[in-house]
Amino acid sequence: MAGGRDARSRLVAELPLIPTTVIGSYPQPSWLIDHDRLLEKGVPRTLAPDVWRIPPGELDEALDAATLLAIYDQVQAGIDIVTDGEIRRESYFNHFANALDGVDRGRLGQGVNRVGGRSMVPLVSGPIRRGAPVELAAAEFLRSATDRATKVTVPGPFTLSQLAQNEHYRDQRSLALAYADAIQEELSDLVAAGVDVVQLDEPYLQANAEAARSFAVEAIDRALAGIRATTVLHTCYGYAVYVADKRGGYPFLAELAECAADQLAIEFAQPRLDPSLLVPLAAKTIVLGVLDLSTPDVEAPHVIADRLRAALEVVPPERLVAAPDCGMKFLTRPVAFAKLAALVQGAAQVRAELGARALADPQT
Numbered sequence: 001m002a003g004g005r006d007a008r009s010r011l012v013a014e015l016p017l018i019p020t021t022v023i024g025s026y027p028q029p030s031w032l033i034d035h036d037r038l039l040e041k042g043v044p045r046t047l048a049p050d051v052w053r054i055p056p057g058e059l060d061e062a063l064d065a066a067t068l069l070a071i072y073d074q075v076q077a078g079i080d081i082v083t084d085g086e087i088r089r090e091s092y093f094n095h096f097a098n099a100l101d102g103v104d105r106g107r108l109g110q111g112v113n114r115v116g117g118r119s120m121v122p123l124v125s126g127p128i129r130r131g132a133p134v135e136l137a138a139a140e141f142l143r144s145a146t147d148r149a150t151k152v153t154v155p156g157p158f159t160l161s162q163l164a165q166n167e168h169y170r171d172q173r174s175l176a177l178a179y180a181d182a183i184q185e186e187l188s189d190l191v192a193a194g195v196d197v198v199q200l201d202e203p204y205l206q207a208n209a210e211a212a213r214s215f216a217v218e219a220i221d222r223a224l225a226g227i228r229a230t231t232v233l234h235t236c237y238g239y240a241v242y243v244a245d246k247r248g249g250y251p252f253l254a255e256l257a258e259c260a261a262d263q264l265a266i267e268f269a270q271p272r273l274d275p276s277l278l279v280p281l282a283a284k285t286i287v288l289g290v291l292d293l294s295t296p297d298v299e300a301p302h303v304i305a306d307r308l309r310a311a312l313e314v315v316p317p318e319r320l321v322a323a324p325d326c327g328m329k330f331l332t333r334p335v336a337f338a339k340l341a342a343l344v345q346g347a348a349q350v351r352a353e354l355g356a357r358a359l360a361d362p363q364t
Contacts, residue, residue, distance in 0.1 A: 101127070293339075298339050303346070
């Protein structure tokens, strides 16, 4: 495998027009995790070791094997920028959130979830610090397993602040900024290890837009300060298995035009967004969700191509990336693979059309 930061940076530079990626997660095998128990828990905010089917002494080996399957599927489907499928995590959130110093190890907190209910969340009783890398070993495993461009995700500082009971900081803004410092340290280590793309997951920008207007961009920019890799900010409505109706729009989206992230990843397919919503984000690369994950039906490539063409009315092709909507965690593996293969084919169709148009009219 090509090694070193410069060699891996070339992978990003050599990506095709309208490259393909995943948001982060990929289905975990049923022999690895109890899907029914995981589904019942909602999205775990605190540790949930009871969802694993493998005994603790054998779990690391099983996680390695399942991670290789997720990487293999993405590569076989033709995905350009791959992740480890977040196979080692019980949720996108809890692995990182509960690894930080300052989180009470003896008590749990309570917080309001996006549907207005109460969820168990980390309780912050001391200063938030990253005592040791959290996702670095998993990132190094991913890097060693593929020659493709790689991406690693971590929860963003605003969402972390919204899903914690704060007993230490004077307000949620101070808590978010402390999380941002811990994230910045984590991202720096991931980039130094050769990860090409790093992503902040910020679903609560959509859920708590009023609070987001107070300090979210400030915290996001602090988390991304000095990061020398492609940076992505992902915002969404949440997993389709929990959120069937995604017609609420993005009340906090245009504000992200000024944030430090290079790319913005949004759901487009299931919400059936009007492409005009992307106009205020013209300076950003858009990672467009063109796979509807609320259904096991596999989109035909021409459907995916149509969704990309709609976005191209307002986004130039060099600023467009094709992806699923929110994470693929709750699909079956065969469905997820088939959807990714269709995604790759749909993007290839549009790429070919753009190439033919350029040959026919070199001035365009």
